[in-house]
Amino acid sequence: MLENCNNGGLTTASLSGKPALPNDRRQHARHVSVLRVAKINTPRSEELCLVRNISGKGMMVHVYSDLCVGDPVSTEFNSGKPIAGRIIWHREGMIGIEFDESLDPDSILSGTNSVPAAPHPRPPRVGLELHGRIRVGSRYQTVTLCNISQGGANIRPSEPDTVLEKVVLMVNGLPPIAGSVRWQDEEHAGIEFDIPVSFEVLARWVPSVRRQG
Template identity: 25%
Template sequence: DRHIAMLRLAKIRAESGEGWGFIKNLSSTGMMLEVHPSFELGENISAELTEDQILSGVVRWRENALVGIEFSKPIDVSKILAKPHETVSGRIARLPRIEVSHPINLYQGSELIHGDICDISPAGICVQTDSTFALGKNLRLSVPELLNINGVVRWQSGNRVGIAFSQRLPLDDLMVWLSTFYRAAKIDAVELAELNQEDNMSRARDLAAESLPFHVIGHDDLGKEILIDKMDTATQALIQFKATSKFFYRVSIRNADNVELSIGTIVLRAFDEERLAAKP
């Protein structure tokens, strides 16, 4: 069966969550994907090219970032290669967004506004917040792992706000962030279920601050560890984590006692650092 080489962005849905990937080649019976090495894949996955184009199949092999998928049933390749068409509502089908529940800080001038991410794509984001914004308003968005992003308010419906990024997010950065986000959520699920009291939540936020500095460690595919840098704050550690993740099979953050800290714990600490810095 002839495989057609291509580079097509798709939303990948797996048991661990959702993420972005590239379709590298395609045939009527299968495809090869490129996803971030730390993005976990179950046996069954789906790849959404647009809102109404979904390819489902079974993982047959994986080598680092490359994954081989066998389709559940043969597909019509010509339809997949065709230009996006109009949906039932009459608009052009767009690339699906990744649904994420994650805190975010918005800056309207010097005013700090807290919100939660609803969904995200390389071109824009939907945020839930109690604040009201004027259409066309320029905002600065701060997510510790993604650094600072500038955007423009395009729409608001109730407490949901649609923001278009001034520049598209680098897909590598977005793939790294999503893969670490889902891994952190999986690691922290049991811990967060137990930390339901306010004093315990405060203790969880303080875990990352113990035994400074933070050690950012790179791991290759043979298990060798390389000390990338030592950082005094969680925010600095996340910046270094993001900048180096694409160069290693895996990157971890440890404290001075050589205990690996989950990304979820580091993120909470980074948000606390940012809020303290914003106080007069």
């Protein structure tokens, strides 16, 4: 089921059937069930996670590394607006996050909680500093992987003057990923993958890279 979580999209949503409450309490009592990819920033690193449900006071999240109760965290959806909170429980790969302040779950999921709103929402990207290679035709070039999402990556080529188009990105622990360079400047290039990387593959890979580093 997790294989279908491409590009951070919302795949399911439902509201609980609880009786209506006064307006100032309804957003806190309402729980929205979701399957939404997000980025979670912890005191030690950042990684991808899967949000299972959310309310005005917090959310339940599936994570892929060891986190501790009491840790401060912030979570980002497509809008890029961080939502601060702390971990209040942790068991079997799931954590409960309590927000630092009450929020409207609908605005979080739609991205309208971002001020100003993100002009071009994109899948959550995880920052890295990892050596790899790209293949351009029959030639190979070393690169530094700066960040990655299910849909693309930012790289720093060792030969920045080379004009890139179609490439295959290769880094330890992931299969070769074909893509197209959508932009390039004096130092970096942005790759859009031909086929999005499986969420679970990427979510498990990021913590493994952190541990090896």
